[in-house]
Amino acid sequence: MPGPGFACHGRWRLLTLLPLTLLPLGCGAGSGGGEGEEITLYTCVSDETIQPIISGFESDNDGSEVKLFRAPTGDLNARVAGDVRSGGLKADVIWGCDPLTMQGYVDQDLVGGWSPEGAADIPEQFRTDDYVGVAVLYMVAVYQDGAPAPSSWSDLAGTDYDSVAVSDPNVAASALGALGYFSQEPDYGLDFYSTLEEQGAQQVGTPDEVTAGVAQGAYDAGITIANSAYLAKDSGSPIDIVWPEPGAIAIYGPIALATDSADSTLAKDFISYVVSEAGQQVVAEAGSYPTLPGVEGPEIPADAPVVYPDWPKIDATKDSLLSDYQQIFGG
Amino acid sequence: MQARSTDLGRRAAVLAVGTVIFLLVVLPVFRLGYVVWTEGSTQLDEVLGRPGLGEAVLNTVLLAVAVTVTAVPLGTLVALGLRRADVPGRGWWRFAMLLPVLVPQFVLGYSWTQAYGRAGFTDTILGLVWPSVLGPWGVWAVLVVNTVPLTYLFVAVGLATRAEPNLERAARASGGDPASVLRHVTLPLLRPSIAAASVLSFVLTMESFAIPQVMGTPAGFTTVTTTIYRDLSLGSDPLSFVEALTLALLLVALTVLVVIPADLWLGPRLRVTRVANPEGAPIVTPRGAAGRWIAAGLGGYLLLGVVLPLIALVTAAITPAVGVSPSPGNWTLDNFRFVVNARNAEALGRSALLAFAAAGLLTVLGGAVAVLERRRAGRVMASLVTVTLVLPGSTLAVALLITYGRWIGGTLTLILLAYLAKLWAFAHRPISGALDRLAAGEMQAARASGAKALTAVRTVALRPLAPALLGAWLICFVTALHEVTMSSLLYGPDSDTLAVVVLNSKELGRIGATAALSVLLTLVMLLPALPLWVLIRRLQSPRHPRAGGARSLAHAR
Numbered sequence: 034m035p036g037p038g039f040a041c042h043g044r045w046r047l048l049t050l051l052p053l054t055l056l057p058l059g060c061g062a063g064s065g066g067g068e069g070e071e072i073t074l075y076t077c078v079s080d081e082t083i084q085p086i087i088s089g090f091e092s093d094n095d096g097s098e099v100k101l102f103r104a105p106t107g108d109l110n111a112r113v114a115g116d117v118r119s120g121g122l123k124a125d126v127i128w129g130c131d132p133l134t135m136q137g138y139v140d141q142d143l144v145g146g147w148s149p150e151g152a153a154d155i156p157e158q159f160r161t162d163d164y165v166g167v168a169v170l171y172m173v174a175v176y177q178d179g180a181p182a183p184s185s186w187s188d189l190a191g192t193d194y195d196s197v198a199v200s201d202p203n204v205a206a207s208a209l210g211a212l213g214y215f216s217q218e219p220d221y222g223l224d225f226y227s228t229l230e231e232q233g234a235q236q237v238g239t240p241d242e243v244t245a246g247v248a249q250g251a252y253d254a255g256i257t258i259a260n261s262a263y264l265a266k267d268s269g270s271p272i273d274i275v276w277p278e279p280g281a282i283a284i285y286g287p288i289a290l291a292t293d294s295a296d297s298t299l300a301k302d303f304i305s306y307v308v309s310e311a312g313q314q315v316v317a318e319a320g321s322y323p324t325l326p327g328v329e330g331p332e333i334p335a336d337a338p339v340v341y342p343d344w345p346k347i348d349a350t351k352d353s354l355l356s357d358y359q360q361i362f363g364g
Numbered sequence: 365m366q367a368r369s370t371d372l373g374r375r376a377a378v379l380a381v382g383t384v385i386f387l388l389v390v391l392p393v394f395r396l397g398y399v400v401w402t403e404g405s406t407q408l409d410e411v412l413g414r415p416g417l418g419e420a421v422l423n424t425v426l427l428a429v430a431v432t433v434t435a436v437p438l439g440t441l442v443a444l445g446l447r448r449a450d451v452p453g454r455g456w457w458r459f460a461m462l463l464p465v466l467v468p469q470f471v472l473g474y475s476w477t478q479a480y481g482r483a484g485f486t487d488t489i490l491g492l493v494w495p496s497v498l499g500p501w502g503v504w505a506v507l508v509v510n511t512v513p514l515t516y517l518f519v520a521v522g523l524a525t526r527a528e529p530n531l532e533r534a535a536r537a538s539g540g541d542p543a544s545v546l547r548h549v550t551l552p553l554l555r556p557s558i559a560a561a562s563v564l565s566f567v568l569t570m571e572s573f574a575i576p577q578v579m580g581t582p583a584g585f586t587t588v589t590t591t592i593y594r595d596l597s598l599g600s601d602p603l604s605f606v607e608a609l610t611l612a613l614l615l616v617a618l619t620v621l622v623v624i625p626a627d628l629w630l631g632p633r634l635r636v637t638r639v640a641n642p643e644g645a646p647i648v649t650p651r652g653a654a655g656r657w658i659a660a661g662l663g664g665y666l667l668l669g670v671v672l673p674l675i676a677l678v679t680a681a682i683t684p685a686v687g688v689s690p691s692p693g694n695w696t697l698d699n700f701r702f703v704v705n706a707r708n709a710e711a712l713g714r715s716a717l718l719a720f721a722a723a724g725l726l727t728v729l730g731g732a733v734a735v736l737e738r739r740r741a742g743r744v745m746a747s748l749v750t751v752t753l754v755l756p757g758s759t760l761a762v763a764l765l766i767t768y769g770r771w772i773g774g775t776l777t778l779i780l781l782a783y784l785a786k787l788w789a790f791a792h793r794p795i796s797g798a799l800d801r802l803a804a805g806e807m808q809a810a811r812a813s814g815a816k817a818l819t820a821v822r823t824v825a826l827r828p829l830a831p832a833l834l835g836a837w838l839i840c841f842v843t844a845l846h847e848v849t850m851s852s853l854l855y856g857p858d859s860d861t862l863a864v865v866v867l868n869s870k871e872l873g874r875i876g877a878t879a880a881l882s883v884l885l886t887l888v889m890l891l892p893a894l895p896l897w898v899l900i901r902r903l904q905s906p907r908h909p910r911a912g913g914a915r916s917l918a919h920a921r
Contacts, residue, residue: 123774245686248686272687
């Protein structure tokens with residue numbers, strides 16, 4: 034005759050089966066084992082851009098596989114730092130979103146030392162000996178429909194705008210690029226940010242938040258990235274976009290080979306593909322601005338002025354720059 | 365002979381749980397400390413003396429105190445209010461009180477700015493703006509809204525498992541007014557639950573990131589976690605990374621200063637010795653206006669705290685672009701179509717599997733610590749499992765990555781370990797608060813009567829603890845399901861979870877799609893909660909008189 038606990042055997046059996054549900058968990062990454070070679074790519078580029086690139090490369094290289102880890106720059110940095118302290122970088126290729134982050138990896142000897150042949154076709158301001166820019170972000174001015182259009186960056190610090198939104202250079206590398214550019218320009222300097230703040234400018238997190246805030250009517254104008262602004266405008270948001278004088282600020286996203294993968298032909302082929310005209314075309318069709326001249330990307334107004342930050346100088350002065358900026362906007 | 369075997373069993377249990385704590389808590393934190401020591405000890409003064417850090421630490425501690433002293437009394441009041449039978453729609457309110465915790469933190473923060481900020485929902489409809497929504501007051505308000513459900517749940521579980529209706533009835537019969545019965549009988553019985561809620565509330569605020577980042581940073585309000593995020597964002601140079609880890613360990617130190625003394629000194633003093641079978645018939649409250657006032661208060665709280673922000677969120681999800689009028693003519697489902705696809709569904713499936721496994725294991729682990737902490741050898745365990753709760757998600761993920769990444773990097777197993785380390789205290793505290801509901805002699809009596817160990821546990825211990833176990837499981841499941849920070853850092857090529865979907869959507873800059881995803885996520889959270897609510901109601905019905913957990917819940921009224 035069964036005891037009182039017997040009726041519950043089914044439940045206990047379920048409990049004993051619980052560990053079995055975990056077995057497949059160990060079969061995630063690393064099981065790999067496709068027919069051809071595989072490489073691992075670490076990137077902060079948007080999923081919308083990276084997926085078509087991977088598809089294009091894999092279809093051109095039958096049997097090959099690109100394993101992807103995609104995350105914002107902060108998480109990417111943390112993952113790389115974790116890798117370095119647990120057996121070494123797991124990526125064969127890193128595609129970053131700004132030159133400062135990539136230079137940090139070069140300084141640690143994690144990436145660099147190789148450039149694809151096609152790199153020579155990329156403008157000099159978008160490459161070094163260790164990495165090559167394959168996409169660009171342009172910092173532009175966005176303003177509400179009905180508000181006066183700023184013709185230059187300095188107009189944003191004028192009395193036409195009650196509130197201007199800027200993104201946080203501690204969070205967004207594009208904002209750091211803009212801060213670096215303005216700080217080095219004799220007509221602007223950090224005084225530009227001081228005047229903005231005195232005029233009621235607000236700091237938000239990312240350029241997307243700037244765009245959303247202006248579109249929503251929370252701010253009259255702002256400094257944001259062109260992709261974000263055009264996406265919102267094309268979706269129907271009541272905003273307009275200006276590439277102000279002396280120019281939209283170009284921040285390039287570089288790609289580099291991991292030093293531990295110096296012998297990986299597939300990793301080199303992948304970088305060469307992204308730099309090539311075919312790869313740059315995919316980048317453009319995915320909505321990012323390519324770096325290769327002649328490849329038509331998203332909207333750029335005719336004769337739009339563009340300026341380029343001095344990245345090595347920004348890298349050298351980053352800490353003091355951010356500290357001075359913090360005195361203005363707090364945080 | 366039996367005593368010796370029981371003693372051996374206890375030692376084995378302490379050893380087993382101690383080993384798991386060592387692997388999930390001690391070793392990863394030690395690895396963090398080792399990295400800081402070997403790579404950053406020479407710059408330690410510089411890191412700790414950096415401008416703004418003192419302010420961030422002060423903000424963090426003040427915020428944690430402010431949220432705790434608000435959320436714990438509020439949660440206690442709600443639990444006591446919903447104990448009254450004359451609150452109209454009481455069953456529904458109990459469920460509704462949990463709504464804020466079902467909404468992911470980043471969604472709650474974002475939706476508050478959409479609801480009360482400049483050009484937000486109330487500004488557009490009523491011309492009302494709350495200028496301080498961005499800044500410390502907004503952060504405090506949203507964290508309180510987010511924490512009250514947890515404190516409510518802890519106290520409600522405490523009422524379900526610890527209340528002594530007969531004792532209260534005796535106090536009333538002896539001439540005690542309701543206030544003195546509350547003060548001298550009910551609240552003293554609830555002290556362990558309230559203490560557990562206070563500790564968790566304090567620790568959760570210390571480690572909160574999404575809400576301070578979304579609502580505090582724009583106004584220049586920084587906390588330790590937002591400072592860590594900055595260091596990681598600009599941290600491709602090793603020093604910034606080490607700075608981030610140092611600040612994370614500072615958080616641990618601050619928490620240890622508060623939690624360990626509380627656990628070691630306060631814990632044993634708050635416990636009470638129970639007599640066997642303390643239950644009695646539930647106290648029937650006379651019907652009156654108070655019940656309606658309680659319902660009205662809860663309605664107002666939920667309307668301002670959750671409903672209006674969620675309406676703002678839904679509005680953003682069904683309009684084609686930010687700034688477009690949300691009139692019916694402009695409504696669209698395009699944003700939902702954009703986020704509903706096979707890849708996202710697969711990620712959701714993985715997240716659900718992970719959350720399910722994590723919640724089950726955590727309930728077992730939480731129960732184990734709750735039992736063992738009552739002995740000298742296991743007393744420090746409760747404090748240790750709280751250490752990893754206070755570590756910011758990104759830092760805990762790094763700790764596990766540098767400890768185990770070499771072998772299981774990029775797998776769902778590593779993400780599961782991260783969930784176990786992070787949420788262990790979530791499971792432990794509610795169970796611990798309810799454990800002295802068990803009368804000391806009942807287990808021995810069952811064993812002496814011939815019941816095997818498992819039978820004794822099932823028939824004597826599990827039934828009265830059912831509400832606490834169910835509460836712990838639910839909190840762990842929901843929290844694991846919408847966890848973003850750790851899994852977005854630890855996932856691998858074939859193990860992307862819901863977190864990756866959320867980040868992908870946010871990074872595309874499509875506000876409408878992000879809002880649509882947030883709405884869907886909130887609905888997904890409701891899916892497991894609804895059947896549970898129905899199950900509890902069914903168990904409470906007279907047709908299931910043997911359901912101990914339900915009976916205990918009924919006593920909480």
